[in-house]
Amino acid sequence: MTTSVRPRALLAPIALGCLIALATSAPVVAQEANANAEAAAADPAPAKGSQSFLRWMGEASGPIGVVILAMSFYLIALVAWMALEYRRSVALPERLVREVGDMLALKQYTEAFQRLSDDPSFLARVLAAGVRKLPNGLAPAQKAMELANDDATMAMEHRTTYLATVGTLGPMIGLVGTVYGMILSFRVIATAGASPQASQLAAGISTALFATLEGIAVSIPAIFFHAMFRNRIARLSLEVAMAAETLLEQFAPGVRVPHPLAASALGPQRAPLAGTSPNNG
Numbered sequence: 001m002t003t004s005v006r007p008r009a010l011l012a013p014i015a016l017g018c019l020i021a022l023a024t025s026a027p028v029v030a031q032e033a034n035a036n037a038e039a040a041a042a043d044p045a046p047a048k049g050s051q052s053f054l055r056w057m058g059e060a061s062g063p064i065g066v067v068i069l070a071m072s073f074y075l076i077a078l079v080a081w082m083a084l085e086y087r088r089s090v091a092l093p094e095r096l097v098r099e100v101g102d103m104l105a106l107k108q109y110t111e112a113f114q115r116l117s118d119d120p121s122f123l124a125r126v127l128a129a130g131v132r133k134l135p136n137g138l139a140p141a142q143k144a145m146e147l148a149n150d151d152a153t154m155a156m157e158h159r160t161t162y163l164a165t166v167g168t169l170g171p172m173i174g175l176v177g178t179v180y181g182m183i184l185s186f187r188v189i190a191t192a193g194a195s196p197q198a199s200q201l202a203a204g205i206s207t208a209l210f211a212t213l214e215g216i217a218v219s220i221p222a223i224f225f226h227a228m229f230r231n232r233i234a235r236l237s238l239e240v241a242m243a244a245e246t247l248l249e250q251f252a253p254g255v256r257v258p259h260p261l262a263a264s265a266l267g268p269q270r271a272p273l274a275g276t277s278p279n280n281g
Contacts, residue, residue, distance in 0.1 A: 174215020
């Protein structure tokens with residue numbers, strides 16, 4: 001799997017942007033509310049203009065909508081990246097399996113191991129870890145493959161936690177917008193006296209409802225894709241383990257197990273594969 005910029009670095013700016021947006025927009029909203037109250041007092045029956053639903057939604061959402069929109073773009077990018085990376089053709093390339101199998105059939109063990117070392121796929125990393133431990137026996141090699149498989153699986157599952165984070169933060173940010181919108185509505189009641197304008201009350205209520213809607217709309221797909229990719233990773237891990245086990249058994253005849261005295265003299269060096277000379281290098 002190729003490495004990339006960690007998505008976790010984007011979560012802190014999103015949360016910070018939410019707080020800054022709320023802090024900077026409160027005075028502006030208060031001024032707009034006072035201006036609207038004065039305009040309504042001067043003209044009690046203003047003309048109604050046509051306005052699209054999306055524009056109304058954007059204006060009513062306010063700064064909370066901007067934060068949730070940024071989270072939605074982050075979610076789309078993360079899902080697209082995982083959909084491309086967490087595929088069977090990437091984790092378990094058929095070409096790699098075919099080429100390594102052909103080399104092992106021709107007893108080209110060194111070339112087969114070199115082919116694994118040059119491939120960044122999930123299967124190549126797991127199988128290469130097992131081949132390196134083959135001089136110590138088949139059981140240690142299988143244990144090494146199991147550890148390499150667990151390490152790669154945990155790294156992939158760790159990235160899916162960003163989806164769970166978005167799924168958790170979405171309703172929470174929406175709840176902040178809900179409280180914020182209700183505060184705006186009650187502010188109108190407090191400043192307008194006994195007869196507040198219905199349109200001014202509706203503005204704050206719209207902010208509250210749209211923030212709740214947008215937060216839930218971001219959370220639902222995030223939770224869905226989190227579960228989907230966790231299941232896909234588990235399936236890929238099992239398929240890689242089965243394929244690596246089969247190829248490891250074909251590697252076993254090509255490993256020269258050194259004599260105990262020679263092994264103690266060599267120390268941690270890897271035993272040579274069949275068809276190579278220990279003096280080369």
